[in-house]
Amino acid sequence: MSKNDRPALSRRQLLVAAGSGMLMAAGVAAAPRAAHAGPAEADEAVKKLIGGASIKEGRVNLKLPQIAENGNTVPFTVSVDSPMTESDYVKSVYIISEGNPFPHVATFNFTPASGKAEVSMRMRMAKTQYVRAVATMSDGSVYQAKQEVKVTIGGCGG
Amino acid sequence: MLTRRDFFQVAAAAAVLSGAAGGLASAAARQAISQTDLLAFKPVGQVTLLSFTDIHAQLRPLYFREPSVNLGVGEVRGLPPHLTGRELLAAFDLKAGSPEAYALSSEDFAALARSYGRVGGLDRMATLVKAIRAERPQNTLLIDSGDTWQGSYTSLKSAGADMVETMNLLGVDVMTGHWEFTYGEARVKELVEQLDFSFLCGNVRDTEWDEDVFEHTAFFDRGGIKVAVIGQAFPYTPVANPRHLIPKWSFGIREDDVQKRIDAARAAGAALVVLASHNGFDVDRKLASRVKGLDVILTGHTHDAIPAVIRAGDTLLVAAGSHGKFLARLDVEVRGGRVVDHAFRLIPVFTDAIAPDPAMAALIDRLRAPHEKELARVLGRTETLLYRRGNFNGTFDDLICQALLAERDAEIALSPGFRWGSSLLPGQDITVEDVYNLTAITYPAVYRNQMSGAALKEILEDVADNLFHPDPYYQQGGDMVRVGGLSYAIDIGKPIGARISDMRLMRTGEPIDAAKTYTVAGWASVNAHTEGPPVYDLVSRHIERNKIIAMPENRSIRVAGG
Amino acid sequence: MASPSIRIKVPEKAAKGEVFEIKTTIGHDMESGQRKDKEGKPIPRRIVNKFVCKYNGKEVFSSDWYPSISANPYLSFHVKATESGTIELAWHDDNGEVYTKTANITVG
Missing domain, CATH: 3.60.21.10 (Metallo-dependent phosphatases)
Structure with missing residues (x-):
């Protein structure tokens, strides 16, 4: 893994930096906690991306772990129900974080030649938060899904 | 929840075994349970x-010993497996003092253990x-x-x-x-x-x-x-x-x-x-x-x-x-x-x-022969029942916390909420094997370090949420982290950040100060490179030093919302 | 940073009309711009900010990435098989460099 393989500063690391015994790490550079976005900043980011279109629930399937194993690399998969034809396809999917320093995580741009609108990637997660996936369709309609991911110090199960 | 058929299976099993209940001498009680009775079963269908x-x-x-405290939250409150003691016996129509009651509940555990054995x-x-x-x-x-x-x-x-x-x-x-x-x-x-x-x-x-x-x-x-x-x-x-x-x-x-x-x-x-x-x-x-x-x-x-x-x-x-x-x-x-x-x-x-x-x-x-001598080595004796299971504490974990505080000169001890580990009856010797039965892990180092009151609160909140989050998919299993030298109150029905209150350092009775640092000893850190003596050695040493162990009832945690 | 290591999984063959999966990883720190070094100086942002997939020269999928994307970015996406030819993948670095990798696919 890369030497810089960490988010701005995760809650997990904050606890480590604070000397948490459950994790007790040495040598973690104590960085100031970055300001995090919240739901309002996420709303603002979505508005910038899609304008005034109304957002419907459904069609978008967003999959994330309920509890993150590693805040540095949280896998997500998003898929959108669509025939993906020239006349009816998914144009873009935006991934939006409600808890990271910048809400906008990634944009995925599809074409009918994509065959299906399904992607997987991995994101940093600074703290427990909701992640949203917002999909714009070729007819201008917008759909979204969201899921909560818990970032925990762990260590006591079993 | 229970089908009629399930109920009769339970009732029939209990009836077969309950002949041994009551004040029978232990040998007679044991003889009253037979292998044939335990295997009695009317087969059904194609697959067993x-x-x-x-x-x-x-x-x-x-x-x-099964737990006496195993609380459920949200939709599963009061449903099995969140029934313990007499409630559990009543729900499954089991007779107090019966072999089934001994096996399934914590009621009168030490006495029944003497009757019915291991x-x-x-x-x-x-x-x-x-x-x-x-x-x-x-x-x-x-x-x-x-x-x-x-x-x-x-x-x-x-x-x-x-x-x-x-x-x-x-x-x-x-x-x-x-x-x-x-x-x-x-x-x-x-x-x-x-x-x-x-x-x-x-x-x-x-x-x-x-x-x-x-x-x-x-x-x-x-x-x-x-x-x-x-x-x-x-x-x-x-x-x-x-x-x-x-x-x-x-x-x-x-x-x-x-x-x-x-x-x-x-x-x-x-x-x-x-x-x-x-x-x-x-x-x-x-x-x-x-x-x-x-x-x-x-x-x-x-x-x-x-x-x-x-x-x-x-x-x-x-x-x-x-x-x-x-x-x-x-x-x-x-x-x-x-x-x-x-x-x-x-x-x-x-x-x-x-x-x-x-x-x-x-x-x-x-498999045991090469280790038998060490397994059987007696470290001390317990005067009280030692067990682990329970949402907030167990007497063996209280003993481990006591050992962490004493052997690492700490103000506060943290011990993981594991659910595995055997129980010991009053009067039993404590052997090396017994200590390992509660501590045998591949990351056993006991750390000692400084931790702020805020960090301690955050740990308790975090672990409590892993146990009492109303959505089971966000639960990790295990029980609450065990604490030594620290008392607190918990309302399990509240959300994360609001469950834990009134944290106090037991040595002084003073409230825990979020900004102050405390010396904390603990084990089973999930972090790599944790340093310190292995917990099984530390606990063994503590028992050897004290010889006679007696763990009082733990009254340091006040629970609401259950 | 040396030229990043890129690994990809693209099927060698696909049936016409079949939707197939492409998996990729690229070794990259994805320096977020949020961190400070030991002296307390901000470490400047340097990430891969764009990914493009072309199929026989035509763009079929693209993606824009921001600092929340993990180091050593992994990506899986799909393409519909239409004809034999070349899949060209390109990663665009903040510093202007473009890293590419190609694979051939036989459709029949």
Whole structure:
């Protein structure tokens, strides 16, 4: 893994930096906690991306772990129900974080030649938060899904 | 919740055994329970599913006290397995003082333990399995839902090899895992190679290409039908245990994948689909309500011993306890691709009532022989009952916390909320084996460091949320982190950040100051490079120093919202 | 940073009309711009900010990435097989460099 393989500063690391015994790490550079976005900043980011279109629930399937194993690399998969034809396809999917320093995580741009609108990637997660996936369709309609991911110090199960 | 049929199975089992209840002398009480009674069962249908879970490497008989506090939140409040003591006895119509009451509840535990004796022992388990297989040779499957390779001195010293040998001899058909993974990736792969059966984990993928690491489904022909068993490892292994031991493997509940596996099994002709799961009971109850086509879940992880099958939607859930204390038998009749009838019994493995299987007894003796002297070494004696299970504390954990405070000169001790570990009766010697039964882990270092009051609060809140989050999918299982030198109040019905209050340093009675730092000792850190003496050595030394142990009732935690 | 290691999984063959999966990883720190070094100076942002997939020269999928994307970015996406030819993948670094990798696919 890369030497810089960490988010701005995760809650997990904050606890480590604070000397948490459950994790007790040495040598973690104590960085100031970055300001995090919240739901309002996420709303603002979505508005910038899609304008005034109304957002419907459904069609978008967003999959994330309920509890993150590693805040540095949280896998997500998003898929959108669509025939993906020239006349009816998914144009873009935006991934939006409600808890990271910048809400906008990634944009995925599809074409009918994509065959299906399904992607997987991995994101940093600074703290427990909701992640949203917002999909714009070729007819201008917008759909979204969201899921909560818990970032925990762990260590006591079993 | 309980079907009429389930009820009668429970009632009949209790009636058979309750003849031994009351004030009989212990020898007579033990004689009143017979191997024949324990095996009594009217077979049903094509398939007999035998299962156990969470044996935690216990080869020999032991005492194991079930919890007196096991609270449920939200929709599962007051439902099994969140019933303990008299409520549990009432819910399942079990007579106080009966052998079943002794096996299933904490009521009057020490006294009943003297009457009915130890439980478990893999040689006894082997006898029961062989007898049932002899009765149903073409119908029986034996399934282990995990946490088998860890939890004892011999398993730690052999890095799981003793359990692989005994499980091969027992003739297990499939297993899944959790604590198995704490031996690290390389060792897990070695041990899986040594198994005579499949290690199934449908929810483990590599962190590089996001592809399956293990087999996920095994098929069997039993009683003329095709049976599919899917394995589900503990979804939060890299969160609850050190991720650095298995950095290339990613877990998770992966509900969609479970559905895909079920659909694939059905498409391949399976008439009966079984999940061998280490999700924990509440997670499996939710999973069962959300997936389609799953007939049976043999659930592990949360160590619940439930004397009846629990239904969730069309799925039957079996919770077979822990530590080799029970063997679960579920017979099912399948017609038209669904279960139309079933019979169930959670068979308590009463050690003294069952003849040991000679082959298994010989293997266990051989595996223990090199360690026998050290295992039997007496460190001290306890005057009070020592046990671990309970949401907030157990007396053996209180002893561990006492040892951490004393031996590492700390103000506060933190000890993990593990659910495995045997119990000791008042007056029993405490041996090296007993200490390892509660501490045998591959990351045993006891750290000592400075921690702020704010960080302590955050730890308690975090662990409480892992136990009491109203959505089971966000729970990790395990119990609350145990504390020494610290008292607090908890309202389990509140959200994260608002459950814990009134934290006080017991030495002074002063409230914990968020800005102040405290000297904290603890063990089982999930972080790599944790330094300090191994916890089993530290606790052994403490007991040797004190010789006589007496743990008073712990009154330092006040619980609301239950 | 040396030229990053890129690994990809593209099927060698696909049936006409089949939707196939492409998996990729690229070794990259994805320096977020949020961190400070030991002296407390901000470490400047340097990430891969764009990914493009072309199929026989035509763009079929693209993606824009921001600092929340993990180091050593992994990506899986799909393409519909239409004709034999070349899949060209390109990663655009903040510093202007473009890293590419190609694969051939036979459709029949």
